[in-house]
Amino acid sequence: MISGMTELRHKYLRHHKKFPHVWCPGCGNGIVLGAFIRAIERLNLKKDDIVFASGIGCSGRMPTYVDFNTLHTTHGRALTFATGIKLAKPSLNVIVVMGDGDATAIGGNHFIHAARRNLDLTAVIINNQIYGMTGGQASPTTPYGAQSTTSPFSNIEHAFSIAELAVAAGASFVARGTVYHAAQLDKLIEKGIRKKGFSVIEVMSNCHVQFGRRNEMGDPVTMLKWFKDHAVSKDDGSSLPPDSLHDKFTVGILADEDKPNYIEAYKEIREKSQRN
Amino acid sequence: MNAIQTGEKRRMKHELNGKKFLLQGNEAMAEGAIAAGCRFFAGYPITPASEISERMSYRLPQVDGTFIQMEDEISSLGAVIGASLAGVKSMTATSGPGFSLMQENLGYACMTETPCVVVNVMRGGPSTGLPTSPAQGDVLQARWGTHGDHPVIVLSVSSVSECFSITVTAFNLSEKYRVPVVVLSDEVVAHSRETFTIPTADSIEVADRIVPNVPPEWYKPYEDNSRGVPPMAPMGDGYRHHVTGLAHDARGFPTERPDEIEAFSNRQFRKITNGFFEIQITKKLTVEDAEIVVIAYGSVARSARRAVAMARSQGIKAGLIQLVTLFPFPKNTVVNLMRQCKAVIVPEMNMGQISREVKRVNTGLTEVYKYNRIDGKLITPMEIFEEIQKI
Numbered sequence: 001m002i003s004g005m006t007e008l009r010h011k012y013l014r015h016h017k018k019f020p021h022v023w024c025p026g027c028g029n030g031i032v033l034g035a036f037i038r039a040i041e042r043l044n045l046k047k048d049d050i051v052f053a054s055g056i057g058c059s060g061r062m063p064t065y066v067d068f069n070t071l072h073t074t075h076g077r078a079l080t081f082a083t084g085i086k087l088a089k090p091s092l093n094v095i096v097v098m099g100d101g102d103a104t105a106i107g108g109n110h111f112i113h114a115a116r117r118n119l120d121l122t123a124v125i126i127n128n129q130i131y132g133m134t135g136g137q138a139s140p141t142t143p144y145g146a147q148s149t150t151s152p153f154s155n156i157e158h159a160f161s162i163a164e165l166a167v168a169a170g171a172s173f174v175a176r177g178t179v180y181h182a183a184q185l186d187k188l189i190e191k192g193i194r195k196k197g198f199s200v201i202e203v204m205s206n207c208h209v210q211f212g213r214r215n216e217m218g219d220p221v222t223m224l225k226w227f228k229d230h231a232v233s234k235d236d237g238s239s240l241p242p243d244s245l246h247d248k249f250t251v252g253i254l255a256d257e258d259k260p261n262y263i264e265a266y267k268e269i270r271e272k273s274q275r276n
Numbered sequence: 277m278n279a280i281q282t283g284e285k286r287r288m289k290h291e292l293n294g295k296k297f298l299l300q301g302n303e304a305m306a307e308g309a310i311a312a313g314c315r316f317f318a319g320y321p322i323t324p325a326s327e328i329s330e331r332m333s334y335r336l337p338q339v340d341g342t343f344i345q346m347e348d349e350i351s352s353l354g355a356v357i358g359a360s361l362a363g364v365k366s367m368t369a370t371s372g373p374g375f376s377l378m379q380e381n382l383g384y385a386c387m388t389e390t391p392c393v394v395v396n397v398m399r400g401g402p403s404t405g406l407p408t409s410p411a412q413g414d415v416l417q418a419r420w421g422t423h424g425d426h427p428v429i430v431l432s433v434s435s436v437s438e439c440f441s442i443t444v445t446a447f448n449l450s451e452k453y454r455v456p457v458v459v460l461s462d463e464v465v466a467h468s469r470e471t472f473t474i475p476t477a478d479s480i481e482v483a484d485r486i487v488p489n490v491p492p493e494w495y496k497p498y499e500d501n502s503r504g505v506p507p508m509a510p511m512g513d514g515y516r517h518h519v520t521g522l523a524h525d526a527r528g529f530p531t532e533r534p535d536e537i538e539a540f541s542n543r544q545f546r547k548i549t550n551g552f553f554e555i556q557i558t559k560k561l562t563v564e565d566a567e568i569v570v571i572a573y574g575s576v577a578r579s580a581r582r583a584v585a586m587a588r589s590q591g592i593k594a595g596l597i598q599l600v601t602l603f604p605f606p607k608n609t610v611v612n613l614m615r616q617c618k619a620v621i622v623p624e625m626n627m628g629q630i631s632r633e634v635k636r637v638n639t640g641l642t643e644v645y646k647y648n649r650i651d652g653k654l655i656t657p658m659e660i661f662e663e664i665q666k667i
Contacts, residue, residue, distance in 0.1 A: 049512065070517075070519065072520035080350070084357060084358025086358075087342045087344060088366075089510075089512050270340060273334070
C-alpha cells in the first residue's frame with residue numbers, strides 16, 4: 001500500500017525529470033509545495049488548466065518540479081507574465097509563486113499593481129526574510145537589526161509586512177500562513193485559488209541556512225517552533241493585549257472581499273466597443 | 277484562437293479592410309498589427325509612441341482582443357510574452373526610455389523563443405533626451421540591447437504604408453522563426469499623416485506559428501528540426517511543458533550540460549541564417565547603373581529617395597538602398613551594390629550605427645561616407661543631395 005501523500009507526489013511531481021531538487025535539507029519550500037499540491041487535489045482541477053509561474057530565487061525553481069503548464073520567468077516579473085497568460089486564456093487557473101525579495105523588492109511595483117488591478121490570479125509569496133539563493137543578503141522583509149551578508153553590522157532598514165501591503169493595495173483575498181501551520185496552509189491556498197480576483201497568500205518560511213544561522217535561530221525544527229510561538233490567529237489577535245503582540249504576526253485570512261474583477265469588466269468593455 | 281472566432285458577426289462591422297483613411301504612422305502600425313492577427317497589446321504611455329496604445333485600446337476590444345495598460349514597460353513586455361505563450365499574437369510599443377526597460381524581458385523572449393513584436397518609436401536620447409524629436413540612436417541597442425549572445429530581427433519603417441505592411445511582416449517573421457521582432461520607427465514617421473487604404477484581408481499574407489502535430493507525451497518544446505524552429509504549443513492545450521529563462525534542454529528543463537547548451541545556442545543562430553532569404557528585406561531605387569548609392573532607413577530614407585531623384589535630374593547616376601531589415605544586416609544586397617558603385621553614402625540620425633555595419637562588410641570594394649545629424653532635426657533631401665554632389 002502506498003500512502004496518500006506518495007500517491008499525490010506521483011500524480012503531480014515530474015518525478016522522473018529534474019530531481020533531486022535544488023533546495024537545502026529542511027527548507028520550508030517543500031512544505032509550501034506540498035500544501036499547494038494538496039490544495040490543487042482538493043480543488044479537483046485538471047493539470048492542463050493550471051499555469052504555475054515563478055520568478056527568480058529558490059522559490060523560482062518550484063514550478064520545474066510539478067506537472068502543470070509551468071513558467072520560470074525573470075526576477076520579480078512573474079506576475080506580469082501571469083497577467084498576459086490570464087488575459088489571453090481566462091479559462092486557465094494561473095498561480096504564481098514568489099519569494100519576498102522577488103515579490104516585494106524587484107517586483108514590488110508589479111505586486112501592488114496586480115493587487116490594485118484585481119485580475120483573477122493567485123500569488124503565493126514565500127517569505128523567508130532573506131535572499132537565500134544568492135547567499136543571504138538582506139531583503140525587504142529582513143527584520144530591523146538582523147544580520148545578513150549585506151548588513152554584517154545589523155540591518156537598519158524596516159521590514160515590509162507583505163500581507164498588510166497586499167490588503168492596502170486592494171487585493172481581493174489576503175491570507176498569511178506559515179510552514180509550521182501546514183494544514184491551515186492547504187486551506188488558505190485552496191481558498192486563494194477559488195477566489196475570483198487577485199489573491200495573496202503570504203507564507204512565513206524558514207531559511208535556516210542563510211537567515212537562521214546568522215541570527216541564531218537554530219535548526220529547521222527550532223525555526224518552525226518559532227513560527228508556532230509567534231503566530232497569532234487573526235481572530236484571537238484583537239482580543240489580546242497590544243503589549244503581548246509586539247513580536248508576533250497574524251495568521252489567517254486578512255481580507256476577503258468581492259470586487260469586480262478585470263476579466264468580467266473587460267467583457268463589458270468588449271461589448272461596449274462593439275455596440276456601434 | 278477561439279476568442280477570435282466567436283463573435284464573428286459583431287466583429288465584421290469593425291473591419292476596416294478596403295477603406296481609405298488619413299492615418300498617422302502610429303495608427304497604421306496598430307492597424308497592421310490587427311491585420312496580422314495581433315489580439316493582445318500591453319503598453320505604457322510614452323511620447324512619441326502613445327498613439328499606438330491609444331488606438332489599440334479602442335480597436336482590440338472591437339475585434340475580441342485584449343488591451344491592457346501596465347504599470348511600466350517591463351511589465352508590458354512581460355504580459356506580451358505571457359499572452360504569446362498562451363497562443364495569442366502579441367505586441368507592445370514604446371520609445372527609447374521604455375525600450376531600455378524592455379531589454380530584460382526581450383532576452384527572455386529570445387531565450388524561450390517566444391514570438392512577439394516590440395515597436396520602438398525612436399526619439400532623441402540618451403535618457404529623457406528629446407521626447408518630441410526624431411532620432412535613430414537605438415539601432416544597435418535594438419540589436420544588442422539585452423545581455424548575452426542572441427538572435428533578433430530588427431526592421432525599420434519609413435512611411436505610413438510601411439508602418440502597416442512592415443508590422444504585418446514583423447508578426448509573420450516572429451511567428452515563423454519564434455523570435456522577438458523589433459520594429460524601429462521614429463518620431464517623424466510615427467506622426468506623419470498620409471492617406472492609406474487598408475488592404476483587403478485576402479491580400480494580406482499572414483503567417484501563424486507551427487503547432488505540434490504529435491501527441492502531448494511525445495512533444496519536446498525545444499527539439500531541433502530541419503528549420504531549427506520547433507513547433508510551439510500554446511499553454512493550456514494539453515501540451516504541458518516547462519518554460520524557463522535558464523539554459524534548457526530539448527524538453528525545456530534547466531541544463532548545464534555543455535553539449536545541450538551548445539546545440540541550443542547554435543540552433544538559435546542557425547534558424548535565422550536559414551531564413552536570410554525572406555528576413556533580409558531591402559528596397560532599391562535606380563541602383564542598376566548607380567555610381568553613388570545612398571543607404572538609408574526610417575524617415576531618412578524618405579529624404580534620400582528625394583535626394584536621389586534630384587541627383588538623377590542633374591545627370592548624376594545615384595541610387596538608393598532602403599534597408600527595411602537592419603538586422604540580420606542584409607550583407608549580400610549591400611555588398612553586391614558595393615561592387616559596382618564608386619561610393620556609398622550612409623545618412624543617419626545618429627553618429628553612424630548602420631555605417632559601422634556598412635564599413636564592416638566593405639572589404640575595399642568602394643568608398644563609404646557617412647552623414648550624421650544628432651540635433652533632433654530630420655536630415656533633409658537637400659543635405660543628402662549636397663553630399664551626393666560632393667563626391
